[in-house]
Amino acid sequence: MNIEVELISEEIIKPSSSTPDDLRHYQLSFLDQLSPPVYNPLVLFYEFNDETMPSVTEISNHLKKSLAEVLTLFYPLAGRIADNKFVDCNDEGIPYVEAHVKCELSEVLNNPVPGEFSKFMPFELDNIANKLPLGVQLNIFECGGFAVGHCISHKLADGLSHFMFSKTWAATALGDQAKIEPPEFISAKLFPPRDFTAYDAGLGITRNKVAKRFVFSASMIEALRAKYQNSEGLENQKRPSRVDALSAFIWSRYVANTKDTGPAEKLYMVLHSVNLRPRFDPSLPHHSFGNLYRAAMTAPFLSSGEECYGLVMRQVREEIDKIDNHYMKGLQQGAEHLSELNESVDSVISGELITFSFSSFCRFPLYDNDFGWGKPTWVSSPPLTFKNLVVFMDTKEADGIESYISLEEEVMVKFETDIEFLAYASPSGC
Structure with missing residues (x-):
């Protein structure tokens, strides 16, 4: 479906209290500097309830008041990004947009098209010149339901930092002091900034892709876990996790649908985003803010047949397990890591290397955002700005997984007609 959204108003929300002078210069970390200049988006959908729902004006005023309050805790989000080095925490504020969606909320919930959800955002997600750390848009449906769309610059925050901001904003609105967790801004101390004038953090940003949402039910996920449990390479290994199994399966179908196209000799690289907080010794708190x-x-060993994917899963696990406290100490030095990144970038540009990335938000606090009118009916996201990317999110019941897959159009066409893929995945939205 084609969603039509009409702008109603736009204003700037500033922190309710001024940022102290000694906090006006927020230094980006080494890892912040390496992060792409795009936005991580999130859309929270809320159904209208005749008994508890106030007017649109009251909803908006409540959101704006609590947003101003939470910006005093997350003060860098109300500043301006400067030269991939720091944030000027000048309290200039963030754009808050109100918009009218010309359809019923049920139409979106029954036929979700993630490609249309960028209309629920206050600005373009791939505007690399945008110096705003945060933007919010309140989208009001004709039925009275609404969606809160917000996006945070990836230069400041990873996915968990975004979700913790959203959760803390909701707790502030609800007045639930026990759930208000002030962020810890320690990333620049752990990973001091460096000079990256020669590194292109925007590599891979493209509009030459199509994003679709596929849902894997609990029973299909369990079938895949069982399938890979006894495959070659996983003997005497712990049972594959849900994300392990889905990653191996989706990647296997990607290889099957691309191996006969493009260069005859292709090197496939699988990338899995790993949360570093629990890999420090001692662990960092989950509300540590930053990237x-x-x-x-x-670079998995490829052989023919499904039997090889247990081996692939084992190789991926081994690489993830290498990200330990010893790895952290090397990463904090920075130089060797940057050298490896530059080598990978050169290989991608030359076409020698095909990368396929996975990022999981499963078990993150997606459905904890109660602003005072109940928890969201659904949490979703517009497509991120990269191709060959899969983002996993729990379904509301947390037993299934929604997979947001971004591919080049010709590859997506193959996925949508791949009988083996569709035997496990249910397409949703086009």
Whole structure:
């Protein structure tokens, strides 16, 4: 479906309290500097309830008041990004947009088209010149339901930092002091900034892709876990996780649908985003703010037949397990890591290397955002700005998984007609 959204108003929301002078210069970390200049988006959908729902004006005023309050905790989000080095925490504020969606909320919930959800955002997600750290848009449906769309610059925050901001904003609106967790801004101390004038953090950003949502039910996920449990390479290994199994399956179908196209000799690289917080010794708190993630890179050994994917899964696990406290100490030095990144970038540009990335938001607090009118009916996201990318999110019941897959159009066409893929995945939205 084609969603029509009409702008109603736009204003700037500033922190309710001024940022102290000694906090006006927020230094980006080494890992922030390496992060792409795009936005991580999130859309929270809320159904209208005649008994508890206030007017649109009251909803909007409540969101704006609590947003101003939470910006005092997350003060860098109300500043301006400067030269991939720091944030000027000048309290200039963030854009808050109200918009009218010309359809019923049920129409979106019954036939979700993630490609249309960028209309629920206050600005373009791939505008690399945008210096705003955060934007919010309140989208009001004709039925009275609404969606809160917000996006945070990836230069400041990874996925978990975004979700913790959203959760803390909701707790602030609800007045639930126990769930208000002030962020810890320690990333620049752990990973001091460096000079990256020669590194292109925007590599891979493209509009030459199509994003679709596929849902894997609990029973299909369990079938895949069982399938890979006894495959070659996983003997005497722990049972594959849900994300392990889905990653191996989706990647196997990607290889099957691309191996006969393009260069005859192709090197496939699988990248899995890894949360660094629990891999420190001692672990960092989950509300540590910044880009505290890295990609575990695996060039899997390829052989014919499904039996090889247990081996692939084992190789991926081994690479992820290498991200330990010893790895952290090397990463904090920075130089060797940057050298490896530059080598990978050169290989991607030359066409020698095909990368396929996975990022999982499963078990993250997606459905904890109660602003005072109940938890969201659904949490979703517009497509991210990269191709060959899969993002996993729990279904609301947390037993199934939604997979947002971004591919080049010709590859997506093959996926949508891949009988083996569709035997496990249910397409949703086009």
